Amino acid sequence: MEIQRKLKHQWEAHPEWAHQVAALPGCEKLFSCLQCGTCSGTCPLSIYMDYTPRRIINLVREGFREEALSSQTIWLCASCYSCAVRCPQKIQITDVMYSLKREAIKSRLFPKRFAIPALSREFYSMVSRTGRSSEMWLVLRMAMRSNPLILLTMVGTGLNLLRTGRMALRREKIRRLNELPRENSKAMEVQ
Amino acid sequence: MSEGYLYFPGCSLKGTGRAYEESLLTLFRLLDLKLEELDDWNCCGATSYMSIDEGAAFALSARNLALAQKSGKNQIVVPCAACYLVLKKTQDYVERYPEIRDHVTASLRSVKLPMAEPLAIRHPLEVLYNDIGVGRIRSKVVRKWAGGPIACYYGCQAVRPYYEVDKPVDPTRMEELLEAAGIPSVPYSLKTKCCGGSLTGTIHEVGVRLNAILLKEAVRKGAKAIVTLCPLCQFNLDAYQSEVCKLTNQDLRMPVFFFTQLLGWALGGDPRELGVHRFISDAASAKQWLSEAKEVAAHV
Numbered sequence: 001m002e003i004q005r006k007l008k009h010q011w012e013a014h015p016e017w018a019h020q021v022a023a024l025p026g027c028e029k030l031f032s033c034l035q036c037g038t039c040s041g042t043c044p045l046s047i048y049m050d051y052t053p054r055r056i057i058n059l060v061r062e063g064f065r066e067e068a069l070s071s072q073t074i075w076l077c078a079s080c081y082s083c084a085v086r087c088p089q090k091i092q093i094t095d096v097m098y099s100l101k102r103e104a105i106k107s108r109l110f111p112k113r114f115a116i117p118a119l120s121r122e123f124y125s126m127v128s129r130t131g132r133s134s135e136m137w138l139v140l141r142m143a144m145r146s147n148p149l150i151l152l153t154m155v156g157t158g159l160n161l162l163r164t165g166r167m168a169l170r171r172e173k174i175r176r177l178n179e180l181p182r183e184n185s186k187a188m189e190v191q
Numbered sequence: 192m193s194e195g196y197l198y199f200p201g202c203s204l205k206g207t208g209r210a211y212e213e214s215l216l217t218l219f220r221l222l223d224l225k226l227e228e229l230d231d232w233n234c235c236g237a238t239s240y241m242s243i244d245e246g247a248a249f250a251l252s253a254r255n256l257a258l259a260q261k262s263g264k265n266q267i268v269v270p271c272a273a274c275y276l277v278l279k280k281t282q283d284y285v286e287r288y289p290e291i292r293d294h295v296t297a298s299l300r301s302v303k304l305p306m307a308e309p310l311a312i313r314h315p316l317e318v319l320y321n322d323i324g325v326g327r328i329r330s331k332v333v334r335k336w337a338g339g340p341i342a343c344y345y346g347c348q349a350v351r352p353y354y355e356v357d358k359p360v361d362p363t364r365m366e367e368l369l370e371a372a373g374i375p376s377v378p379y380s381l382k383t384k385c386c387g388g389s390l391t392g393t394i395h396e397v398g399v400r401l402n403a404i405l406l407k408e409a410v411r412k413g414a415k416a417i418v419t420l421c422p423l424c425q426f427n428l429d430a431y432q433s434e435v436c437k438l439t440n441q442d443l444r445m446p447v448f449f450f451t452q453l454l455g456w457a458l459g460g461d462p463r464e465l466g467v468h469r470f471i472s473d474a475a476s477a478k479q480w481l482s483e484a485k486e487v488a489a490h491v
Contacts, residue, residue: 025245025288044385048397076394079238080347080385085359094352101242115393123239127251131233133202139392146393153395157430161207164469168206175231181250181298 013063021060026095033057039083039093049073053083053093060096069109074100075116118146128183131174136167195225196318197259197267201274201422202234208271208422210466211449215270215315217464218455221331222323226268229258235277238388249291250298252281253307257299260307270315270451272349272421273388278312279353314349314356316420316450320364329371333459338480339415341369341448342379344405346424350383359383365418365450372457377412381405386427402427403435406443416446416476418453425449432472446470446477456481 022030033054040052051059051073059068068074077097084094101120104110110117122141127133136158143150161167174180204212219226232255240248255278259267269275285292286309296306319328343365349356357364360383366376386405391398405428409417419425429447436443447470455465462481470477 025284025291044387044401045390045397048394076390076397078347078385078388078390079241080388081351082347082383082385085351092352098241098245102245105243116390117242119389119393120239120242123237124243124247127234127236127240128247133234133237135202135206142393150392150395154392156433160430160471164471164474166207166209166469172202172205174233179231179254179302179304180233181247181254181302183244183247183250183298 008064008067010062014065015063017065018061018063021096021099024095024099026092027099029089029091030057030061030096032089033061033091034089036088038086038088039091042082042086043077044080044082045076045078049076053077053097056100057091057093057096060100066109068100069104069107070111072111072114073097074104075110075114113146115142115146115150118142121145128180130172131177131180132172134168134170134172136169137171195227195264196313197262197264198226198228199232199235199255199259199267199269199274199278200228201232201269201271203271203273203422203426207426208449210452210469211270211422211425213464213466214449214451214455214460217460218319218451218458219315221455221458221460222319222327224318224323227262227264229255229262229267232258235271235274237273237277241277246291246294246298248277249281249284250295252277253285253295253299254302254304256282256307256310257304259310260305264310266311266313268313268315268318270420270422272314272346273423275312275314275356276348276353282307282309282312283353314420316349316364316368317356319368319454325367325371328368328454328458332372332457334373334457334484336372336374336453336457336480338374338476340375340377340413341416341418341453342409342412342414343369343376343382343450344379344386344409344417344419344424344428345382346419346421347383347385347388349420365420369418369450369453372454374453374457376418377409377414379409379412379414381408386424388423388427391427391431398427399431399434399438402431403439403443406432406435406445407439407441409445410441410443414445416448416480418448418450420450429471444473446473446480448477452481 119142387398387401
């Protein structure tokens with residue numbers, strides 16, 4: 001059995017990366033964090049996270065890139081903005097989380113077979129092609145990409161939605177598809 | 192009366208949140224307010240798009256603003272909390288960050304669309320509160336509520352991080368409008384705690400647990416129903432109640448309304464047109480309370 005060191009040394013961090021993050025829209029105030037923990041206290045999901053929001057901010061600020069980008073935390077963030085409006089330093093933590101998600105996707109550091117990044121990617125790929133999100137088809141594709149067993153938990157809900165006329169079976173799309181802004185995004189290629 | 196508003200439904204209001212669209216259109220008609228659906232609108236991008244590509248997310252959402260501008264109207268009503276926030280944030284960030292503005296302008300130009308001038312992006316709660324007002328709602332009430340007190344639930348993205356719909360932590364406009372319509376509310380301290388959004392579909396146990404917390408607190412405060420302003424909140428709270436009851440070993444069943452359904456009903460709307468047949472949990476109570484009965488409320 002190989003014993004590995006669980007903690008990283010400061011010299012293994014990438015402080016220059018922290019500055020790159022802080023240069024992104026919404027992330028300007030990263031370095032003013034007081035580590036007060038208001039974000040973690042107000043976050044409805046922090047009890048499920050591998051690092052609380054406070055710890056993520058500190059990881060980023062110290063330049064621990066891989067730890068931050070491969071965390072489950074950034075994907076559990078539901079963008080409810082509770083932390084962002086309560087942060088005494090006005091750090092837009094939601095924007096920081098978004099920028100970490102994007103970099104995690106680009107550098108393929110997101111947790112594999114985890115349903116949330118799978119949903120984001122399927123959503124992106126569907127909407128960039130059709131201009132609309134077709135809820136049922138999106139859920140099917142997300143499940144195939146992560147864990148098809150997840151569909152078993154949805155059978156009852158699906159039937160209820162059908163019964164009440166709330167499930168659209170049609171694949172929606174806009175008429176003027178040529179008007180959808182085209183991007184040369186790498187994200188589409190990540191599969 | 193009013194020159195009318197553009198209307199951005201978003202994907203949910205054409206699917207799981209159909210009752211929201213139906214009741215919104217009915218309510219606005221009862222108030223003689225014109226809503227005109229934005230022609231060929233596209234998905235706002237929600238939270239997923241922003242997680243993949245920021246430039247693409249802002250450009251996608253900006254197409255809607257460009258279409259709105261072309262229509263000549265300067266106000267757009269956006270009922271879905273996620274769509275509302277995305278459109279507002281797009282307009283805000285395009286104005287604040289030159290690099291985003293340049294990217295979005297170029298993206299739109301490549302598909303021959305103009306960059307829109309800022310327009311008023313409005314949530315129906317705030318339109319009803321500011322443009323119609325509590326007093327006029329009260330004067331138009333024709334039915335008397337018999338369903339007991341309700342808990343008003345605002346969720347997250349309609350009230351944060353932009354504060355135009357209401358206050359970010361303790362909003363009260365839904366309560367004020369509903370009370371004017373004769374529908375009492377309970378103090379509900381979790382009114383802006385997140386329902387987890389799409390988590391019920393991705394990390395199911397976590398999503399269900401967040402909704403269990405919300406339902407439990409509503410019951411504890413004596414609420415007989417929850418009232419929402421977001422299609423995802425309504426879906427989460429409505430669709431998973433049987434699981435929530437199993438999880439908590441408590442009977443937490445109650446109808447989950449859109450605020451537009453209750454206001455529309457109080458003002459005399461046809462229950463069927465308000466989407467009364469689209470409830471999953473405790474549909475019987477919902478149907479009973481939103482009955483055809485026409486009785487002028489005692490306080491009018």
